[in-house]
Amino acid sequence: MLNKLASGAAAGILISIGGSVFLASESRPVGAVLFTVALLCICLKGYSLFTGKIGFLPEAHDRESVSVLLWGLLGNAAGTAVCGLAVRYALPALGAAAETACAARLEQAFAQTLIRAAFCGVLMYLAVSIYRDRNTVVGILFCIPVFILAGFEHSIADMFYFAAARSFTLRSLGFLGTVLLGNAAGGMLLPLLMKLGKGAKARG
Numbered sequence: 521m522l523n524k525l526a527s528g529a530a531a532g533i534l535i536s537i538g539g540s541v542f543l544a545s546e547s548r549p550v551g552a553v554l555f556t557v558a559l560l561c562i563c564l565k566g567y568s569l570f571t572g573k574i575g576f577l578p579e580a581h582d583r584e585s586v587s588v589l590l591w592g593l594l595g596n597a598a599g600t601a602v603c604g605l606a607v608r609y610a611l612p613a614l615g616a617a618a619e620t621a622c623a624a625r626l627e628q629a630f631a632q633t634l635i636r637a638a639f640c641g642v643l644m645y646l647a648v649s650i651y652r653d654r655n656t657v658v659g660i661l662f663c664i665p666v667f668i669l670a671g672f673e674h675s676i677a678d679m680f681y682f683a684a685a686r687s688f689t690l691r692s693l694g695f696l697g698t699v700l701l702g703n704a705a706g707g708m709l710l711p712l713l714m715k716l717g718k719g720a721k722a723r724g
Contacts (some may be wrong), residue, residue, distance in 0.1 A: 524568060524588050524591035524595070525592075525594060526595065527567050527592060528592035528594060528669050529598050530567045530596020530601035531567040531572075531596055531599065531676070532561040532568040532601075532679070533578055534557075534602030535600060535676045536558075536599065536607065537599050537675075538554070538558030538677070539600075540556065540603075541606055542555045543614045543617040543681075544613075544614060546609075548668075553665050556665065557598040559572070559664055560661075561649060563657070566688060567587075567594065568591075568595065569596060569706055570592060570676060571644040572648040572670075573589050573641070573648075573672060574645075574708065575641065575645030575710070575711055576594040578712050596679065601683045602683075602724060603683070604679070605683055608685075609634055610692070614684060615686070618684035618685040619667055619685040619687070620690070621686075622685040623680050625678065625681075626691060626704035630698060630709040632696055633673060633702065636671060637672065637673040637674075637701070639658060639670065640667045640672035640674050640703055640706060641702060641706020641707035641708075642710060644663070644703070645711070647659040673702065675696060675699040678696055682695075
């Protein structure tokens with residue numbers, strides 16, 4: 521349990537570093553590219569990131585896989601919360617930037633947030649699955665900047681932004697819950713479609 525939690529916290533710290541450099545960048549494209557350092561290091565070190573693991577649940581949904589996913593998510597939340605508050609204290613300008621970003625996010629309708637999160641989930645699944653299957657970071661280097669520049673929502677990065685903004689309201693929690701749901705749905709979309717296609721082919 522502690523190993524799973526620690527692995528999730530480590531991933532949350534790395535996502536927070538990626539989020540920090542994005543907030544600090546005057547150029548969105550540059551910030552989006554630099555954010556990839558987070559998932560690159562997470563994949564290379566084997567840390568537990570919710571958005572990187574949820575897409576594989578249709579393939580491996582045994583008790584251990586679910587345990588890794590949930591304890592990892594708790595670690596993700598803890599890591600981003602601590603880092604967000606630390607960044608807010610040490611780098612007030614980034615905290616102010618996070619406030620602006622979070623205020624804009626809370627203006628989104630539920631369906632908008634859900635759709636943005638689902639598209640992010642698709643790209644996160646692709647980034648990690650390409651790394652696993654092809655032993656290449658190409659998917660990471662392209663999928664991450666694409667979801668950021670497109671305006672899609674990443675639940676763990678958003679946890680960091682809201683912590684850095686010191687926004688811990690029920691509305692903020694509702695937003696994060698919606699993004700988690702959308703990330704999960706998007707992450708499992710392609711695997712479920714392929715599973716459905718294989719099942720139809722076997723029956724045919």
